[in-house]
Amino acid sequence: ELVENALDAGARSIDIEIEEGGRQRIRVGDDGVGMGREDAVLALARHATSKIRAAADLVGVASYGFRGEALPAICSVSQLEIETAPVDGGGTRVRAAAGAVEDTREAARRRGTTVTVAHLFYNAPARHKFMRGARSEWRAIMEAVTSVALTRRDVRLSLTHDGKEVLTLPAASSLRARLAALWGGAYAERFLAVDDVRGTTRVSGLVERPADVGTASRRIYVSVNGRAVRDFGIVRAAEAAYQSTIPSGVRPTLFLDFEVARRALGTIGAGAAIGRPTIPFPAAPRYEPPGVDVEALRADRRPREGLFAPSEAGEGTAPAPTPGPADAPTRPESGPEDAEPIPFLMQVNRTYLLFESEGGVVLIDQHSAHERILYEKFMGALTRGEAPG
Ligand SMILES: Nc1ncnc2c1ncn2[C@@H]1O[C@H](COP(=O)(O)OP(=O)(O)OP(=O)(O)O)[C@@H](O)[C@H]1O
Ligand SMILES: [Mg+2]
Known part of the structure; x- marks a missing residue:
C-alpha cells in the first residue's frame, strides 16, 4: 500500500527499508508530489483520498488507491510517521500511534514523502499472533516489490533488509532491462518478446522458449494496465498456447503486460488485499472447446x-x-x-x-x-x- 501511494504520487524513485521482515519496521520514501501540512494529517483520517473527485472517477480508476483507507487502517495498528514536503525545504512530520495523531511539526526535507510504519499490530495481539515469521514476511515483501519492479519499470527502486541492500534497480527502458537488473543479463536473454493487439486488448511481454521450459525455476508475472495481478484465466490461456510444444507437466515462465481499454474493465482493486489482486474481467474467457464432454x-x-x-x-x-x-x-x-x-x-x-x-x-x-x-x-x-x- 505504501509503495502504491508513492507511485500514485508520481514518484520517479522509491526507497524501501525493511527491518525484521517488516515486523519491526517498514519505511517507504519517495520523491513524489508530497503533501502540505493539512493534507498530511488528513491522510490519516478514514476515507480521506485525493484520488477520487467525482463519482465518475470510480469507473476505470487510473490510480492504485482510491478508497482513502490504507493509511488510516495501517495507522490504527502501528506507530506511523509521515514526513512530507510538497517542495524542497518546508515540510511536515506527523507522528501517530494506534490511529491517534500524537504530534505534528515542521521538518525540512526534499520534495516527497517518507512513511515509516513501526511495530505493526503491536496493539492488536490477536492479529499479531497471526503474523508469519520474519523470513516468510520478507519473502512476501520481496515478491510484492518484484512484481511492482516488473510492472513499473519506469521507476527507480531500492530495497534493503536489516540494513543490507537487496535490490537496486535503476529506471529501465524495457522489461528485458528490468529482468537483467533483477536476475542477470543471461537470464533476461532467455526470453522471446511477444506483442499482439486483439480488439481492445494489447498483450506484450517476454515468454520462455519452449525448449527452455522446465530448465529454470518458473516465474509468472502478469499486469493489467500497469497493475500487477494474479489471474489464472490469463495464465491458463498462455499455457494453452504452448500446448504440444512442451512436455506435459512442465509450465512456462511468463512476463505479460496487458493494456485494456479502461472502460472495458470493471473497477480494479475494489476489496483487493495487499499483494496481487485478481481482476474482475467482465466475462471470463472460456477455455474448454464447446461441445467436448x-x-x-x-x-x-x-x-x-x-x-x-x-x-x-x-x-x-x-x-x-x-x-x-x-x-x-x-x-x-x-x-x-x-x-x-x-x-x-x-x-x-x-x-x-x-x-x-x-x-x-x-x-x-x-x-x-x-x-x-x-x-x-x-x-x-x-x-x-x-x-x-
Ligand atoms: N506517498 C504519498 N505521497 C503523497 N501523498 C500521499 C502519499 N501517501 C498517501 N498520500 C495521500 O494520502 C491519502 C490517503 O492515502 P491512502 O493510501 O490511505 O488512501 P488512497 O491511496 O487514496 O486510497 P487506498 O485506501 O485505496 O489506498 C491519499 O489519497 C494521498 O492524497
Ligand atoms: Mg493508497
Whole structure:
C-alpha cells in the first residue's frame, strides 16, 4: 500500500527499508508530489483520498488507491510517521500511534514523502499472533516489490533488509532491462518478446522458449494496465498456447503486460488485499472447446486413431486432424513395418524433428510424438486386457 501511494504520487524513485521482515519496521520514501501540512494529517483520517473527485472517477480508476483507507487502517495498528514536503525545504512530520495523531511539526526535507510504519499490530495481539515469521514476511515483501519492479519499470527502486541492500534497480527502458537488473543479463536473454493487439486488448511481454521450459525455476508475472495481478484465466490461456510444444507437466515462465481499454474493465482493486489482486474481467474467457464432454473423454479407454479428434467424432473413424501441415504424410492405417522410412534431416530448437518428404519437409513435434507413442502403447495394453507398464 505504501509503495502504491508513492507511485500514485508520481514518484520517479522509491526507497524501501525493511527491518525484521517488516515486523519491526517498514519505511517507504519517495520523491513524489508530497503533501502540505493539512493534507498530511488528513491522510490519516478514514476515507480521506485525493484520488477520487467525482463519482465518475470510480469507473476505470487510473490510480492504485482510491478508497482513502490504507493509511488510516495501517495507522490504527502501528506507530506511523509521515514526513512530507510538497517542495524542497518546508515540510511536515506527523507522528501517530494506534490511529491517534500524537504530534505534528515542521521538518525540512526534499520534495516527497517518507512513511515509516513501526511495530505493526503491536496493539492488536490477536492479529499479531497471526503474523508469519520474519523470513516468510520478507519473502512476501520481496515478491510484492518484484512484481511492482516488473510492472513499473519506469521507476527507480531500492530495497534493503536489516540494513543490507537487496535490490537496486535503476529506471529501465524495457522489461528485458528490468529482468537483467533483477536476475542477470543471461537470464533476461532467455526470453522471446511477444506483442499482439486483439480488439481492445494489447498483450506484450517476454515468454520462455519452449525448449527452455522446465530448465529454470518458473516465474509468472502478469499486469493489467500497469497493475500487477494474479489471474489464472490469463495464465491458463498462455499455457494453452504452448500446448504440444512442451512436455506435459512442465509450465512456462511468463512476463505479460496487458493494456485494456479502461472502460472495458470493471473497477480494479475494489476489496483487493495487499499483494496481487485478481481482476474482475467482465466475462471470463472460456477455455474448454464447446461441445467436448471432458468426463466422457476420460472415461473412454478405446485406442483412437485420432488422438486429437474430439470424442464425438463417431466411432473414432474420422481421420485424425494432425497438428502438423495438412499434407503431412500421416499413415494412420499402416504399422511401422510397412511404412516407408522418411529421411530424417535434423532437430530444431530441441523440440522439432525435421524430415524430408516428397516435395517438402515434415516437422514433428517430438514431445507430442512421444506422448502419442506412449498413449498408443497404454491403450493397446488396456484393450488386450494387460496392465499397462
Ligand atoms: N506517498 C504519498 N505521497 C503523497 N501523498 C500521499 C502519499 N501517501 C498517501 N498520500 C495521500 O494520502 C491519502 C490517503 O492515502 P491512502 O493510501 O490511505 O488512501 P488512497 O491511496 O487514496 O486510497 P487506498 O485506501 O485505496 O489506498 C491519499 O489519497 C494521498 O492524497
Ligand atoms: Mg493508497
